[in-house]
Amino acid sequence: MTWRATVLTLFPAMFPGPLGVSLAGRALASGVWALEARDIRDSATDRHRSVDDTPAGGGPGMVLRADVLAAAIDAADPVPGRPRLVMSPRGRPLTQARVAELAAGPGPLIVCGRFEGIDQRVIDARGLEEVSIGDYVLSGGEIAAFALIDACVRLLPGVMGKLDSSTEESFSAGLLEYPQYTRPQIFEGRPIPETLISGDHAKVGAWRQAEAEALTRARRPDLWGARSVSRPAANAPAKGESQKTPKDKTDG
Structure with a gap:
C-alpha cells in the first residue's frame, strides 16, 4: 500500500507547499507516497461554516469545536487504524525513532490546530496523539505537519539515493552526526x-x-x-554470565 498522509487543516491551500519539491516532491509525483489535505470547515453545519467558539471559563482567543473536528476526523478516517496525530507544543517531542515507526506504517492522519487550541474532548474521544516538534509556539499546526511528514517521507523505500544516507545521520544511533567536508581541500x-x-x-x-x-x-x-x-558498562558480565570473584591467593 502507498504511504498516505491525511492532513486536517483550515488552510488546505498551504499543501503540498515544501512537500511538493525536492526529494519529497519527486516521490509524491511518482506515487511513492500520497498526500490529502482536507478542510475542517467542510464539516461545519451552519451557513457561516463556523469551526470555533469562545473558551469555556473565559479567556482570550477561540477554541476549535469538538463536534466539528470530530466530524472532520470521522469523514477522513471512517475506519480507525491509522495513527491519529495532533500537532501541539504540549505533546511528546517528536523523535527519530517515532518518525521511523510512522514511516513503517500506513501513514498518519494529522490534525493541525489553530487559535487557542482544540477542545480536549475530541482529543480524548478520537484518540489523538499529541506531538511536538519543539518548545515553542507556532500560529498553527501546518508548519509542524510539514516537518513531520518530510521526516517520514525521506525514510520511505526509494526516496533517498543511498541506503546508508539515513543510517549515519543525527539521532539514528542516539548521536548527533559527525562533521561533513568536501572539495576544495x-x-x-x-x-x-x-x-x-x-x-x-x-x-x-x-x-x-x-x-x-x-x-x-x-x-x-x-x-x-x-x-x-x-549502554551496558564495559566490564559488565554478558547476559547469562555470572560475576566471578578472583580467588584469594590463600585458596591455592
Missing part, C-alpha cells in the same frame, strides 16, 4: 581533516564516531546521558 586556510583523505576506512570510521560523540556530549547532554544509561 583547503577553504580560506582551513583544510579538510587529514584522516578523511587518508584512504584508511577504519581510521575514518573511528574519527567520525569520536566526532559524533564529542558533539553530542557538548551540544546535547540529554542525548548523551540517555545513551550512557542505555
